[in-house]
Amino acid sequence: MRKTVFIGSLLALLAGAGVACAQEAEAGPGKSLAKAINMATDPPTPKDFVVQSRPPAERLDYIPIGAHRAERERKPMDPQTVKAREAALSALAERQKARLGGRPGAQPKLRLPAYALKAKAEHDAMVRARSRAGAN
Numbered sequence: 129m130r131k132t133v134f135i136g137s138l139l140a141l142l143a144g145a146g147v148a149c150a151q152e153a154e155a156g157p158g159k160s161l162a163k164a165i166n167m168a169t170d171p172p173t174p175k176d177f178v179v180q181s182r183p184p185a186e187r188l189d190y191i192p193i194g195a196h197r198a199e200r201e202r203k204p205m206d207p208q209t210v211k212a213r214e215a216a217l218s219a220l221a222e223r224q225k226a227r228l229g230g231r232p233g234a235q236p237k238l239r240l241p242a243y244a245l246k247a248k249a250e251h252d253a254m255v256r257a258r259s260r261a262g263a264n
Contacts (some may be wrong), residue, residue, distance in 0.1 A: 161170035185192065205213075240248070 159168055
């Protein structure tokens, strides 16, 4: 008895979802099913002050959620340009390897400005003085 009630209610739910899917073909079956069982809604339209306070879509630095991706502004590079850029990157990599002495994983030596070297020397002197005072 319980099994037939469960199956009957499941069939009724699926039939209702099928009707909802037929009515809203653009939303997709998942959203239609969720709306049929009151688990999804359509977003409300924003108030006028919200629309007026937003910058125009042309001035945005990001693609807003729900917006379609515009046509690419830059066209793909031709094969000659790609090869030229790869050669420039390879030459840069070779210069870096030569500069580091060919040691794998070596990092370039950090060059501090003069004011930082002076501050470091003062700090090191202060630390040495404190350690001598503590040792006595």
